[in-house]
Amino acid sequence: MWPISRKDDVTLQDGSRSDTGIATAPVAPTRPSQQEKPTTQRGWRTRGALVAAARELFEEKGFRDTRISDIAERSGTSYGTFYHYFETKDDVLHELFSVVAGEMFTASQTTGAVGDDAITKIEAANRQYFTAAARNARLIAVIDEMAIRDDRFRTLKLQIRDLFLRRNEAGIRHLQRTGDVEPSLDPTIAAAALGGMIEHFTQMWFIHGAKFDEDAAITTLTRLWSQALGLK
Template identity: 50%
Template sequence: MIVKSPAPTSRGRRTRAALLQAGREAFEEHGYDAVRIDDVCKRARVSHGTFYTYFASKEALFGEVAEAVVGEMFAASVVGAAAPDDPYARIEAANRLYLRAWATNSRLVRMVEQAATGDDRFGRLLLELREVFVRRGAEGLRRLQEQGLADPSLDPRLTAIMLGGMVEHFAHVWLDLGERADEQVAVDHLTRLWAQAIGLTPASSSAEEGV
């Protein structure tokens, strides 16, 4: 875990937040290698020396930016209680939210993946990001199996890893590599593939709900 420097005062917290925001913007615009500490300080309107009050290095700043992105992606993709109870509709909502979270953060996620090749901290961070999605998907599948709505022979964790990998890879190809697809069409296809893979269809889930 990356150790964070304390910021005991309101002014200190504001300065630290300004540096984090400035770093994030700089990394997104120019990529990790091209960003200098002076660039971040200029954006945050602080001195070079002030930077080192809060961060030991550019690497430390990037580490905290990466941690924030992981948290934001998870929070942004939580379906929540407001979504329909129908299982198919909840899978659809989860896929849509994930794609939108990826669209907002994809450049930084790719930077974290690159950093992970040379730094175990970022490799662990990526595993943490994937683990929260895998755990959520496995728990959801397990509930559907208990309700008789999904294939009981499937291993929940392995299934969540494989289907989650499908969604993640599509997000990369679509949003990072430029594959053309309408969002609704993409969400519809992902949801049908996910549902069919676990033995769930809109018709069967609606019948279970008494529709």
């Protein structure tokens, strides 16, 4: 996904407005839970151990084959301890999904440090996004599987994806205003198509095991993105 660091007015998920063109990270809707948040450092460490253990197991065994007792055993806690912090393992995956999405959203942002040239920014964002995607590929595969099976995760994935796309759309609109992109190009469709290209490519590469040279892949995708927008 291509981040936009220029200022554009965007409506965020909570209905507020941002004059930066982006939200700092995708904020997933909070799942209702009766469990209280930890009030001590030890409690946070225990909760963190449960989340870390769940991630390892989801990536190793898949979500459906991971039992709560497995998570408790891997984390060095107990079955009852899990339920002190979470109602279901769905809650843990929901939290992991939100964290990973936020990491990838933030990773694909660029700043003035990479230069003001749009193509340079696209290349830097692609490289950073691919690094984050590679690091989180196995969990992303779990999330994608659940999004097919479960309406709650499908809705969450679409909401987070929409935040990426609206950031890209805001950037394209900015480039149209500056005369760098043809004004007749539909920015919404362009953002969805180009973002989908990057998303699908990373899935084939990091999840399904297709082999590509990293530098060649990033250079080629950046060229495709830039040429599609008519950037020079």
